[in-house]
Amino acid sequence: MHVFYLKAPRSLGDPELRHRNATIGHSVSRDLQSWRVLPDALGPGSRGDFDDLATWTGSVLEQDGRWHMAYTGVSQADEGWVQRIGLATSDDLVSWSKHGMVCEADARWYEKSGEEVAEESWRDPWLVWDQDGDCFHMLITARANHGPADARGVIGNARSQDLRSWEVGLPLSRPGEFSKLELPQLVELGGAWRILFCTTQDDHSVVRLGRPGVARECGTHYLTAAQRFGDFALDEDCFLVGDAVGRHYGGRLLCHGGLWRFFAWRLYDQRGGFVGELSDPMPVTTGAGGRLTVRVPPE
Numbered sequence: 037m038h039v040f041y042l043k044a045p046r047s048l049g050d051p052e053l054r055h056r057n058a059t060i061g062h063s064v065s066r067d068l069q070s071w072r073v074l075p076d077a078l079g080p081g082s083r084g085d086f087d088d089l090a091t092w093t094g095s096v097l098e099q100d101g102r103w104h105m106a107y108t109g110v111s112q113a114d115e116g117w118v119q120r121i122g123l124a125t126s127d128d129l130v131s132w133s134k135h136g137m138v139c140e141a142d143a144r145w146y147e148k149s150g151e152e153v154a155e156e157s158w159r160d161p162w163l164v165w166d167q168d169g170d171c172f173h174m175l176i177t178a179r180a181n182h183g184p185a186d187a188r189g190v191i192g193n194a195r196s197q198d199l200r201s202w203e204v205g206l207p208l209s210r211p212g213e214f215s216k217l218e219l220p221q222l223v224e225l226g227g228a229w230r231i232l233f234c235t236t237q238d239d240h241s242v243v244r245l246g247r248p249g250v251a252r253e254c255g256t257h258y259l260t261a262a263q264r265f266g267d268f269a270l271d272e273d274c275f276l277v278g279d280a281v282g283r284h285y286g287g288r289l290l291c292h293g294g295l296w297r298f299f300a301w302r303l304y305d306q307r308g309g310f311v312g313e314l315s316d317p318m319p320v321t322t323g324a325g326g327r328l329t330v331r332v333p334p335e
Contacts, residue, residue: 037065038129039314040077042093051310056116058090060107068292068317077132078107078124086137089116094161103129104199106161106174109137118149119159121176123199139174139194142204147179147188158192160219172196173265175220175231180211187241189214191231191268209259209268215239219286225296226326231259231268234286253278256287256300258328277330281308284315296320298330306335
């Protein structure tokens with residue numbers, strides 16, 4: 037099993053500095069618990085490249101015997117505020133060749149950097165092959181170009197025939213709940229299609245927090261739709277795995293040996309101290325109505 041992840045030196049001190057000092061790390065495991073660290077998969081590009089400041093993770097997809105990685109890049113020219121998607125390929129998952137920037141936000145539907153907002157959110161690409169549509173899809177952390185600033189988070193969408201030329205389309209979800217929905221992952225589980233996403237306790241909209249019982253959680257949740265690329269929305273307010281501190285972030289679902297497991301980065305400990313480690317796998321079950329549940333062990 038291979039895992040690719042955002043990586044930055046602990047010597048930075050402040051964990052918030054990691055985003056502009058990040059490379060894409062790579063580790064492998066046979067049991068999903070003990071991991072061997074390999075050399076970084078990707079790092080910043082040459083001066084003037086779209087990713088010459090830092091590279092952030094996305095996803096890897098095998099097609100016709102070759103591996104393709106969609107990843108996020110930020111540049112020195114934009115001081116890291118504008119995010120764009122790049123492509124890299126590999127024959128062995130170890131040595132990667134970059135092919136430059138392939139996709140950026142389209143102002144027809146998505147918020148762009150300008151006078152009103154500095155950061156242009158267009159990151160965390162998740163690659164999917166659509167057999168029925170005979171094309172690739174890319175799910176992206178994005179923001180709608182309308183509505184209250186604290187509620188513009190959406191799952192962006194783009195399509196391609198060759199992974200290099202992309203047509204950006206309408207979001208797969210509607211704004212209104214969060215300012216951002218990070219690290220999307222599309223899976224079919226519990227009789228429906230799910231998009232996992234994560235967000236922090238500071239990213240809940242005022243409208244959302246006005247509903248009875250809604251808490252400021254940090255962690256991983258999911259959207260649901262009947263169709264693979266349908267209109268995704270929340271089933272319920274309570275997070276799949278979340279708490280007020282943010283112990284688990286950036287969660288992923290994995291079917292291994294016929295069983296579904298949940299992984300996440302241990303972002304903070306119970307006291308709020310930064311951890312920055314990959315969790316052990318956690319069992320996933322489906323209940324009434326296809327509701328997903330993760331059994332999180334006590335710390």
